[in-house]
Amino acid sequence: METLAPGLGCKIGSLPISYPGLPLGAPYKSTRVWDVVEERFKKRLSLWKRQYLSKGDRLTLVKSTLSSLPTYFIFLFLIPKRVCVRLEKIQRDFLWGGGTLENRPHLVSWKVICAAKKYGGLGIRSLAIFNKALLKKWLWRFANENESLWKQIISRKGIRPPFPxxxxxxxxxxxxxxxxxxxxxxxxxxxxxxxxxxxxxxxxxxxxxxxxxxxxxxxxxxxxxxxxxxxxxxxxxxxxxxxxxxxxxxxxxxxxxxxxxxxxxxxxxxxxx
Known part of the structure; x- marks a missing residue:
């Protein structure tokens, strides 16, 4: 292996590894998988905390950036409840206080905030609900993508396609x-x-x-x-x-x-x- 790797332009490593941005070989329920997402949250916040931002500005940033950061992860994995609580706490702290280092009171519950504006909320996406919606998209793809390789592999493992x-x-x-x-x-x-x-x-x-x-x-x-x-x-x-x-x-x-x-x-x- 050590002889072939330089000639093929490869590196020798062991699982879990990060590729591309996802830890391969690690169980999805492990918090290590989600450490990358939390690190991105905090890295983005460290830039914004240096600026004066109104609550309206912070709301826009939470909706446009923070809510979209983990999309690739939650499209593939069921987000553990403790990780979801941790990530949403970062969003709450930023919305009400301007960053994770400041501890200011949260004046409205996060459940209300995640409701649509017509129901009195702010329209921020709930990570848990969004995660379930994205994962259910795989069921739709399973029913429609008959020629896809991934469906053929899963079907041969004993999962039968739906029948009316x-x-x-x-x-x-x-x-x-x-x-x-x-x-x-x-x-x-x-x-x-x-x-x-x-x-x-x-x-x-x-x-x-x-x-x-x-x-x-x-x-x-x-x-x-x-x-x-x-x-x-x-x-x-x-x-x-x-x-x-x-x-x-x-x-x-x-x-x-x-x-x-x-x-x-x-x-x-x-x-x-």
């Missing part, structure tokens, strides 16, 4: 209809394009609309006649909907909370109708 079972196997829908929906969600309907892939030598033309080839998504979602039925359903429930090209993804978003409790059963059964 509650919509397909609705108790208000006949089983034979649910079975058809289950086949459609797996893209296993015997449409002409699928028969051709299985070796059938037949021309692929969509005879219902006489436009394009017969596929699952055209048959159920984007055929001219199918679209008219979907628009009729959406107009009946007063819903605006953007159709996805995948049957499964359309059904995954098909929850009924926004149509009211009285119409929720009908809304959940509508795709199978």
């Amino acid at each position: 079972a509650l919509i397909i196997w609705s108790p208000w829908v006949p089983t034979r209809v649910s079975f058809f929906g289950w086949e459609a969600a797996w893209s296993r309907l015997l449409t002409i394009d699928r028969l051709k892939r299985n070796g059938w030598s037949i021309p692929n033309r969509y005879y219902l609309c006489k436009n394009g080839e017969e596929t699952t998504y055209r048959l159920l979602l984007f055929c001219e006649k199918a679209r008219m039925l979907w628009l009729l359903i959406f107009s009946f429930f007063g819903v605006q909907w953007v159709m996805h090209s995948s049957v499964r993804r359309n059904l995954l978003g098909w929850h009924g909370s926004f149509v009211g409790k009285k119409r929720e059963k009908a809304w959940r059964a509508a795709p199978s109708a």
Whole structure:
């Protein structure tokens, strides 16, 4: 190793190391991971404490700079509660006193300050809530980035992608209809394009609309006649909907909370109708 490293232009080290700005090899729950963020906070504050800043100026700085410093970290890791308290204390001390070295009373609770202005707050971002929102974005990416390498690796480790079972196997829908929906969600309907892939030598033309080839998504979602039925359903429930090209993804978003409790059963059964 010592012989190869100089020739390859590499350095010999051991974990944990910092690259790029993140400690690799250290457990994310360790406070050592977050020491870098706290150091950035204090370094930035040391420059501002030399200047006279009004409370309005300090509010602007907290919102524009301090609140955005740890974004890269909290996009990747669940921030430990004790670290969140520590970082928000730095923000509170700076807002009310001008820096971490001054101990002045905090006149309004931090929970109120983090509320939106229309609710009496100052609109400062709560690190804990922002952290949860960023981490949940990974769930959205997991559902949509089918070709990404990271999703394929995680899927092979036993984490199954979500499936719209509650919509397909609705108790208000006949089983034979649910079975058809289950086949459609797996893209296993015997449409002409699928028969051709299985070796059938037949021309692929969509005879219902006489436009394009017969596929699952055209048959159920984007055929001219199918679209008219979907628009009729959406107009009946007063819903605006953007159709996805995948049957499964359309059904995954098909929850009924926004149509009211009285119409929720009908809304959940509508795709199978």
